[in-house]
Amino acid sequence: MKLSASQAVEVLRAAGEPSRLRILALLAREELAVLELCRVLDQSQPRVSRHLKLLAEAGLVERFPDGAWVFYRLTAGGQGGDLIAEVLARTDPADPILVRDAERLSAVWAERAADAGEYFARNAARWDEIRSLYVSDADVEAAILAAAGPGPFKRMVDLGSGTGRMLTLLAPHAQAALGLDLSQQMLNIARNRVTEAGLQRCELRHGDIFGTRLPDESADLVVVHQVLHYLADPAAAVKEAARIVAGGGRLIIADFAPHRLEFLREQHQHRRLGFAEPEMARWLAEAGLSKVRVTALPPARKEGLTVKIWTAERGQERQRSAA
Structure with missing residues:
Protein backbone atom coordinates (compact mmCIF):
# COMPACT_ATOMS: atom_id res chain seq x y z
CA MET A 1 0.00 0.00 0.00
CA LYS A 2 1.36 3.40 -1.00
CA LEU A 3 1.30 6.48 1.19
CA SER A 4 -1.39 9.05 0.62
CA ALA A 5 -0.24 12.62 0.04
CA SER A 6 -1.15 13.57 3.61
CA GLN A 7 0.66 10.54 5.02
CA ALA A 8 3.78 11.38 3.01
CA VAL A 9 3.66 14.94 4.36
CA GLU A 10 3.40 13.62 7.94
CA VAL A 11 6.38 11.33 7.46
CA LEU A 12 8.48 14.08 5.92
CA ARG A 13 7.40 16.56 8.59
CA ALA A 14 8.45 14.14 11.34
CA ALA A 15 11.85 13.59 9.74
CA GLY A 16 12.25 17.17 8.54
CA GLU A 17 14.13 18.51 11.55
CA PRO A 18 17.91 18.31 11.96
CA SER A 19 18.00 16.41 15.25
CA ARG A 20 15.32 13.95 14.16
CA LEU A 21 17.11 13.24 10.90
CA ARG A 22 20.30 12.63 12.90
CA ILE A 23 18.40 10.22 15.16
CA LEU A 24 17.10 8.31 12.14
CA ALA A 25 20.62 8.08 10.69
CA LEU A 26 21.92 6.71 14.00
CA LEU A 27 19.11 4.17 14.36
CA ALA A 28 19.80 3.00 10.82
CA ARG A 29 23.07 1.68 12.26
CA GLU A 30 21.63 -0.15 15.29
CA GLU A 31 19.00 0.02 18.01
CA LEU A 32 20.01 2.47 20.72
CA ALA A 33 18.96 3.38 24.24
CA VAL A 34 17.70 6.88 24.96
CA LEU A 35 20.72 7.78 27.07
CA GLU A 36 23.07 6.63 24.31
CA LEU A 37 21.29 8.90 21.85
CA CYS A 38 21.63 11.75 24.35
CA ARG A 39 25.38 11.19 24.53
CA VAL A 40 25.83 11.12 20.76
CA LEU A 41 23.58 14.11 20.07
CA ASP A 42 24.84 16.00 23.13
CA GLN A 43 21.27 16.90 24.02
CA SER A 44 19.17 16.56 27.16
CA GLN A 45 16.99 13.51 27.74
CA PRO A 46 13.70 15.49 27.64
CA ARG A 47 14.64 16.99 24.28
CA VAL A 48 15.71 13.68 22.77
CA SER A 49 12.64 11.94 24.17
CA ARG A 50 10.43 14.58 22.54
CA HIS A 51 12.05 13.96 19.16
CA LEU A 52 11.63 10.21 19.60
CA LYS A 53 7.98 10.63 20.54
CA LEU A 54 7.27 12.51 17.30
CA LEU A 55 9.14 9.94 15.24
CA ALA A 56 7.23 7.11 16.93
CA GLU A 57 3.88 8.82 16.33
CA ALA A 58 4.78 9.06 12.64
CA GLY A 59 5.51 5.32 12.62
CA LEU A 60 9.19 5.77 11.81
CA VAL A 61 10.69 4.30 14.98
CA GLU A 62 9.64 1.62 17.45
CA ARG A 63 9.93 2.08 21.19
CA PHE A 64 10.48 -0.92 23.45
CA PRO A 65 11.15 -0.83 27.19
CA ASP A 66 13.75 -3.24 28.52
CA GLY A 67 13.85 -3.18 32.31
CA ALA A 68 14.72 0.34 33.40
CA TRP A 69 16.04 1.22 29.94
CA VAL A 70 14.11 2.19 26.82
CA PHE A 71 15.44 1.29 23.37
CA TYR A 72 14.47 2.59 19.95
CA ARG A 73 14.94 1.16 16.47
CA LEU A 74 13.73 1.97 12.98
CA THR A 75 10.32 0.55 12.21
CA ALA A 76 10.67 -2.54 10.06
CA GLY A 77 9.03 -2.29 6.64
CA GLY A 78 6.23 0.01 5.60
CA GLN A 79 6.11 2.76 3.02
CA GLY A 80 7.10 5.39 5.58
CA GLY A 81 10.22 3.44 6.43
CA ASP A 82 11.02 2.98 2.74
CA LEU A 83 10.69 6.74 2.19
CA ILE A 84 13.06 7.51 5.07
CA ALA A 85 15.51 4.87 3.83
CA GLU A 86 15.55 6.69 0.48
CA VAL A 87 16.13 10.03 2.21
CA LEU A 88 19.00 8.61 4.24
CA ALA A 89 20.50 6.97 1.16
CA ARG A 90 20.57 10.39 -0.54
CA THR A 91 22.12 12.12 2.49
CA ASP A 92 25.82 12.86 2.14
CA PRO A 93 27.68 10.63 4.66
CA ALA A 94 30.51 13.20 4.62
CA ASP A 95 28.26 15.84 6.14
CA PRO A 96 30.25 17.19 9.12
CA ILE A 97 27.39 16.78 11.60
CA LEU A 98 26.73 13.17 10.56
CA VAL A 99 30.45 12.41 10.63
CA ARG A 100 30.67 13.79 14.17
CA ASP A 101 27.66 11.71 15.22
CA ALA A 102 29.26 8.60 13.72
CA GLU A 103 32.48 9.32 15.60
CA ARG A 104 30.62 9.73 18.88
CA LEU A 105 28.69 6.52 18.26
CA SER A 106 31.99 4.76 17.57
CA ALA A 107 33.22 6.02 20.93
CA VAL A 108 30.12 4.52 22.57
CA TRP A 109 30.81 1.23 20.77
CA ALA A 110 34.46 1.28 21.85
CA GLU A 111 33.48 1.92 25.46
CA ARG A 112 31.01 -0.97 25.35
CA ALA A 113 33.60 -3.27 23.79
CA ALA A 114 36.24 -2.33 26.36
CA ASP A 115 33.86 -2.91 29.25
CA ALA A 116 32.74 -6.24 27.83
CA GLY A 117 36.29 -7.37 27.07
CA GLU A 118 37.42 -6.54 30.57
CA TYR A 119 34.42 -8.31 32.04
CA PHE A 120 34.86 -11.50 30.00
CA ALA A 121 38.60 -11.60 30.63
CA ARG A 122 38.03 -11.15 34.36
CA ASN A 123 35.34 -13.81 34.54
CA ALA A 124 36.41 -16.35 31.91
CA ALA A 125 37.73 -18.87 34.43
CA ARG A 126 34.52 -18.83 36.47
Whole structure:
Protein backbone atom coordinates (compact mmCIF):
# COMPACT_ATOMS: atom_id res chain seq x y z
CA MET A 1 0.00 0.00 0.00
CA LYS A 2 1.36 3.40 -1.00
CA LEU A 3 1.30 6.48 1.19
CA SER A 4 -1.39 9.05 0.62
CA ALA A 5 -0.24 12.62 0.04
CA SER A 6 -1.15 13.57 3.61
CA GLN A 7 0.66 10.54 5.02
CA ALA A 8 3.78 11.38 3.01
CA VAL A 9 3.66 14.94 4.36
CA GLU A 10 3.40 13.62 7.94
CA VAL A 11 6.38 11.33 7.46
CA LEU A 12 8.48 14.08 5.92
CA ARG A 13 7.40 16.56 8.59
CA ALA A 14 8.45 14.14 11.34
CA ALA A 15 11.85 13.59 9.74
CA GLY A 16 12.25 17.17 8.54
CA GLU A 17 14.13 18.51 11.55
CA PRO A 18 17.91 18.31 11.96
CA SER A 19 18.00 16.41 15.25
CA ARG A 20 15.32 13.95 14.16
CA LEU A 21 17.11 13.24 10.90
CA ARG A 22 20.30 12.63 12.90
CA ILE A 23 18.40 10.22 15.16
CA LEU A 24 17.10 8.31 12.14
CA ALA A 25 20.62 8.08 10.69
CA LEU A 26 21.92 6.71 14.00
CA LEU A 27 19.11 4.17 14.36
CA ALA A 28 19.80 3.00 10.82
CA ARG A 29 23.07 1.68 12.26
CA GLU A 30 21.63 -0.15 15.29
CA GLU A 31 19.00 0.02 18.01
CA LEU A 32 20.01 2.47 20.72
CA ALA A 33 18.96 3.38 24.24
CA VAL A 34 17.70 6.88 24.96
CA LEU A 35 20.72 7.78 27.07
CA GLU A 36 23.07 6.63 24.31
CA LEU A 37 21.29 8.90 21.85
CA CYS A 38 21.63 11.75 24.35
CA ARG A 39 25.38 11.19 24.53
CA VAL A 40 25.83 11.12 20.76
CA LEU A 41 23.58 14.11 20.07
CA ASP A 42 24.84 16.00 23.13
CA GLN A 43 21.27 16.90 24.02
CA SER A 44 19.17 16.56 27.16
CA GLN A 45 16.99 13.51 27.74
CA PRO A 46 13.70 15.49 27.64
CA ARG A 47 14.64 16.99 24.28
CA VAL A 48 15.71 13.68 22.77
CA SER A 49 12.64 11.94 24.17
CA ARG A 50 10.43 14.58 22.54
CA HIS A 51 12.05 13.96 19.16
CA LEU A 52 11.63 10.21 19.60
CA LYS A 53 7.98 10.63 20.54
CA LEU A 54 7.27 12.51 17.30
CA LEU A 55 9.14 9.94 15.24
CA ALA A 56 7.23 7.11 16.93
CA GLU A 57 3.88 8.82 16.33
CA ALA A 58 4.78 9.06 12.64
CA GLY A 59 5.51 5.32 12.62
CA LEU A 60 9.19 5.77 11.81
CA VAL A 61 10.69 4.30 14.98
CA GLU A 62 9.64 1.62 17.45
CA ARG A 63 9.93 2.08 21.19
CA PHE A 64 10.48 -0.92 23.45
CA PRO A 65 11.15 -0.83 27.19
CA ASP A 66 13.75 -3.24 28.52
CA GLY A 67 13.85 -3.18 32.31
CA ALA A 68 14.72 0.34 33.40
CA TRP A 69 16.04 1.22 29.94
CA VAL A 70 14.11 2.19 26.82
CA PHE A 71 15.44 1.29 23.37
CA TYR A 72 14.47 2.59 19.95
CA ARG A 73 14.94 1.16 16.47
CA LEU A 74 13.73 1.97 12.98
CA THR A 75 10.32 0.55 12.21
CA ALA A 76 10.67 -2.54 10.06
CA GLY A 77 9.03 -2.29 6.64
CA GLY A 78 6.23 0.01 5.60
CA GLN A 79 6.11 2.76 3.02
CA GLY A 80 7.10 5.39 5.58
CA GLY A 81 10.22 3.44 6.43
CA ASP A 82 11.02 2.98 2.74
CA LEU A 83 10.69 6.74 2.19
CA ILE A 84 13.06 7.51 5.07
CA ALA A 85 15.51 4.87 3.83
CA GLU A 86 15.55 6.69 0.48
CA VAL A 87 16.13 10.03 2.21
CA LEU A 88 19.00 8.61 4.24
CA ALA A 89 20.50 6.97 1.16
CA ARG A 90 20.57 10.39 -0.54
CA THR A 91 22.12 12.12 2.49
CA ASP A 92 25.82 12.86 2.14
CA PRO A 93 27.68 10.63 4.66
CA ALA A 94 30.51 13.20 4.62
CA ASP A 95 28.26 15.84 6.14
CA PRO A 96 30.25 17.19 9.12
CA ILE A 97 27.39 16.78 11.60
CA LEU A 98 26.73 13.17 10.56
CA VAL A 99 30.45 12.41 10.63
CA ARG A 100 30.67 13.79 14.17
CA ASP A 101 27.66 11.71 15.22
CA ALA A 102 29.26 8.60 13.72
CA GLU A 103 32.48 9.32 15.60
CA ARG A 104 30.62 9.73 18.88
CA LEU A 105 28.69 6.52 18.26
CA SER A 106 31.99 4.76 17.57
CA ALA A 107 33.22 6.02 20.93
CA VAL A 108 30.12 4.52 22.57
CA TRP A 109 30.81 1.23 20.77
CA ALA A 110 34.46 1.28 21.85
CA GLU A 111 33.48 1.92 25.46
CA ARG A 112 31.01 -0.97 25.35
CA ALA A 113 33.60 -3.27 23.79
CA ALA A 114 36.24 -2.33 26.36
CA ASP A 115 33.86 -2.91 29.25
CA ALA A 116 32.74 -6.24 27.83
CA GLY A 117 36.29 -7.37 27.07
CA GLU A 118 37.42 -6.54 30.57
CA TYR A 119 34.42 -8.31 32.04
CA PHE A 120 34.86 -11.50 30.00
CA ALA A 121 38.60 -11.60 30.63
CA ARG A 122 38.03 -11.15 34.36
CA ASN A 123 35.34 -13.81 34.54
CA ALA A 124 36.41 -16.35 31.91
CA ALA A 125 37.73 -18.87 34.43
CA ARG A 126 34.52 -18.83 36.47
CA TRP A 127 32.06 -18.33 33.60
CA ASP A 128 30.09 -21.51 34.15
CA GLU A 129 29.90 -20.70 37.87
CA ILE A 130 28.35 -17.32 37.07
CA ARG A 131 25.84 -18.95 34.72
CA SER A 132 24.90 -21.55 37.29
CA LEU A 133 23.65 -18.79 39.57
CA TYR A 134 20.72 -18.20 37.24
CA VAL A 135 19.87 -21.40 35.36
CA SER A 136 19.90 -25.16 35.80
CA ASP A 137 22.62 -26.36 33.46
CA ALA A 138 21.30 -29.93 33.37
CA ASP A 139 17.80 -28.86 32.35
CA VAL A 140 19.08 -26.45 29.71
CA GLU A 141 21.43 -29.02 28.19
CA ALA A 142 18.70 -31.68 28.08
CA ALA A 143 16.34 -29.24 26.35
CA ILE A 144 19.01 -28.21 23.82
CA LEU A 145 19.79 -31.84 23.02
CA ALA A 146 16.08 -32.47 22.47
CA ALA A 147 15.78 -29.39 20.27
CA ALA A 148 18.80 -30.37 18.19
CA GLY A 149 17.62 -33.91 17.60
CA PRO A 150 19.76 -37.04 17.44
CA GLY A 151 21.83 -36.07 14.40
CA PRO A 152 24.27 -36.94 13.04
CA PHE A 153 25.06 -33.43 11.79
CA LYS A 154 27.40 -32.74 8.92
CA ARG A 155 28.53 -29.44 10.43
CA MET A 156 27.66 -27.76 13.71
CA VAL A 157 28.52 -24.11 14.37
CA ASP A 158 28.47 -22.52 17.84
CA LEU A 159 28.39 -18.72 17.70
CA GLY A 160 29.76 -17.08 20.83
CA SER A 161 31.07 -20.39 22.08
CA GLY A 162 32.40 -19.05 25.40
CA THR A 163 34.02 -21.82 27.40
CA GLY A 164 32.94 -24.48 24.91
CA ARG A 165 29.93 -25.82 26.78
CA MET A 166 27.78 -26.27 23.65
CA LEU A 167 30.65 -27.79 21.70
CA THR A 168 31.28 -30.51 24.27
CA LEU A 169 27.53 -31.16 24.36
CA LEU A 170 26.75 -31.26 20.64
CA ALA A 171 29.99 -31.77 18.73
CA PRO A 172 30.05 -35.53 19.52
CA HIS A 173 26.99 -35.78 17.25
CA ALA A 174 28.62 -33.85 14.38
CA GLN A 175 31.07 -34.83 11.68
CA ALA A 176 32.68 -31.40 12.06
CA ALA A 177 32.16 -28.54 14.52
CA LEU A 178 33.26 -24.93 14.68
CA GLY A 179 33.14 -22.51 17.62
CA LEU A 180 33.53 -18.75 17.18
CA ASP A 181 34.17 -16.20 19.94
CA LEU A 182 35.74 -12.75 20.24
CA SER A 183 37.32 -13.43 23.63
CA GLN A 184 40.72 -15.10 23.44
CA GLN A 185 40.47 -16.02 27.13
CA MET A 186 37.21 -17.85 26.47
CA LEU A 187 38.70 -19.58 23.42
CA ASN A 188 41.68 -20.81 25.45
CA ILE A 189 39.39 -22.39 28.02
CA ALA A 190 37.21 -23.87 25.27
CA ARG A 191 40.24 -25.39 23.54
CA ASN A 192 41.26 -27.10 26.76
CA ARG A 193 37.77 -28.49 27.29
CA VAL A 194 37.43 -29.68 23.71
CA THR A 195 40.79 -31.45 23.98
CA GLU A 196 39.85 -33.03 27.31
CA ALA A 197 36.63 -34.27 25.72
CA GLY A 198 38.60 -35.91 22.91
CA LEU A 199 36.82 -33.95 20.17
CA GLN A 200 39.24 -34.12 17.26
CA ARG A 201 36.99 -32.66 14.54
CA CYS A 202 36.25 -29.49 16.47
CA GLU A 203 37.80 -26.17 15.46
CA LEU A 204 37.87 -23.00 17.57
CA ARG A 205 38.30 -19.69 15.84
CA HIS A 206 38.40 -16.01 16.76
CA GLY A 207 35.34 -14.59 15.05
CA ASP A 208 32.49 -12.09 15.19
CA ILE A 209 28.86 -13.18 15.39
CA PHE A 210 27.88 -10.17 13.28
CA GLY A 211 30.23 -11.16 10.46
CA THR A 212 31.17 -14.83 10.64
CA ARG A 213 32.55 -14.90 7.07
CA LEU A 214 31.15 -18.42 6.76
CA PRO A 215 29.46 -19.47 3.50
CA ASP A 216 25.70 -19.22 3.09
CA GLU A 217 23.77 -22.30 4.25
CA SER A 218 26.95 -24.10 5.31
CA ALA A 219 25.86 -25.70 8.62
CA ASP A 220 22.93 -27.95 9.41
CA LEU A 221 23.01 -27.03 13.11
CA VAL A 222 23.76 -23.51 14.38
CA VAL A 223 23.65 -22.66 18.09
CA VAL A 224 23.55 -19.25 19.79
CA HIS A 225 23.65 -19.97 23.50
CA GLN A 226 23.29 -17.15 26.05
CA VAL A 227 24.84 -14.59 23.72
CA LEU A 228 22.13 -12.27 22.41
CA HIS A 229 21.55 -10.42 25.66
CA TYR A 230 25.10 -9.02 25.48
CA LEU A 231 24.72 -7.61 21.97
CA ALA A 232 23.90 -4.13 20.74
CA ASP A 233 22.01 -5.49 17.72
CA PRO A 234 20.61 -8.94 18.51
CA ALA A 235 18.37 -8.92 15.43
CA ALA A 236 21.46 -8.61 13.20
CA ALA A 237 23.08 -11.54 15.01
CA VAL A 238 19.98 -13.67 14.46
CA LYS A 239 20.04 -12.75 10.77
CA GLU A 240 23.71 -13.73 10.44
CA ALA A 241 23.17 -16.99 12.32
CA ALA A 242 20.19 -17.84 10.10
CA ARG A 243 22.20 -17.07 6.97
CA ILE A 244 24.52 -20.01 7.56
CA VAL A 245 21.74 -22.53 8.31
CA ALA A 246 21.54 -25.04 5.47
CA GLY A 247 18.35 -26.23 3.83
CA GLY A 248 16.73 -28.71 6.20
CA GLY A 249 18.96 -27.47 9.04
CA ARG A 250 18.03 -25.68 12.22
CA LEU A 251 19.00 -22.80 14.43
CA ILE A 252 18.82 -23.07 18.23
CA ILE A 253 18.82 -19.92 20.34
CA ALA A 254 18.95 -20.14 24.13
CA ASP A 255 18.46 -16.95 26.10
CA PHE A 256 16.43 -15.39 28.87
CA ALA A 257 12.77 -14.50 28.93
CA PRO A 258 12.08 -10.82 29.76
CA HIS A 259 12.98 -9.95 33.34
CA ARG A 260 13.77 -6.96 35.52
CA LEU A 261 17.06 -7.91 37.20
CA GLU A 262 18.90 -4.64 36.53
CA PHE A 263 22.01 -5.80 38.38
CA LEU A 264 22.79 -8.08 35.42
CA ARG A 265 23.06 -4.99 33.27
CA GLU A 266 25.01 -3.04 35.86
CA GLN A 267 27.39 -5.79 37.00
CA HIS A 268 27.47 -8.40 34.23
CA GLN A 269 27.35 -6.45 30.97
CA HIS A 270 23.87 -7.60 29.94
CA ARG A 271 22.53 -5.11 27.41
CA ARG A 272 19.08 -6.61 26.96
CA LEU A 273 17.08 -8.06 29.84
CA GLY A 274 15.64 -11.00 27.95
CA PHE A 275 13.57 -11.38 24.79
CA ALA A 276 9.84 -11.65 24.22
CA GLU A 277 8.50 -14.44 22.01
CA PRO A 278 6.85 -12.14 19.40
CA GLU A 279 10.09 -10.21 18.97
CA MET A 280 12.17 -13.34 18.42
CA ALA A 281 9.54 -14.87 16.14
CA ARG A 282 9.64 -11.79 13.92
CA TRP A 283 13.44 -11.84 13.69
CA LEU A 284 13.45 -15.51 12.75
CA ALA A 285 10.76 -15.04 10.12
CA GLU A 286 12.56 -12.04 8.62
CA ALA A 287 15.72 -14.19 8.47
CA GLY A 288 13.91 -16.78 6.36
CA LEU A 289 13.39 -19.47 9.00
CA SER A 290 10.15 -21.19 9.91
CA LYS A 291 8.67 -23.93 12.12
CA VAL A 292 9.56 -21.94 15.23
CA ARG A 293 9.21 -23.83 18.50
CA VAL A 294 9.76 -22.44 21.98
CA THR A 295 10.63 -24.27 25.20
CA ALA A 296 10.45 -22.42 28.53
CA LEU A 297 12.55 -23.55 31.48
CA PRO A 298 11.57 -21.89 34.77
CA PRO A 299 14.29 -21.07 37.28
CA ALA A 300 15.37 -23.58 39.87
CA ARG A 301 15.45 -20.87 42.53
CA LYS A 302 13.14 -17.96 43.26
CA GLU A 303 15.59 -15.26 42.19
CA GLY A 304 16.58 -17.11 39.02
CA LEU A 305 15.68 -16.43 35.42
CA THR A 306 13.48 -18.28 32.97
CA VAL A 307 15.47 -19.65 30.04
CA LYS A 308 13.78 -19.96 26.66
CA ILE A 309 15.00 -22.10 23.81
CA TRP A 310 13.89 -21.14 20.32
CA THR A 311 14.27 -23.66 17.51
CA ALA A 312 13.70 -22.67 13.89
CA GLU A 313 14.35 -24.43 10.59
CA ARG A 314 15.17 -23.56 7.02
CA GLY A 315 13.03 -25.34 4.44
CA GLN A 316 14.58 -27.43 1.73
CA GLU A 317 12.94 -25.57 -1.17
CA ARG A 318 16.24 -24.04 -2.32
CA GLN A 319 17.94 -27.42 -2.33
CA ARG A 320 15.15 -28.96 -4.42
CA SER A 321 15.04 -26.06 -6.87
CA ALA A 322 18.80 -26.24 -7.34
CA ALA A 323 18.76 -29.98 -7.90
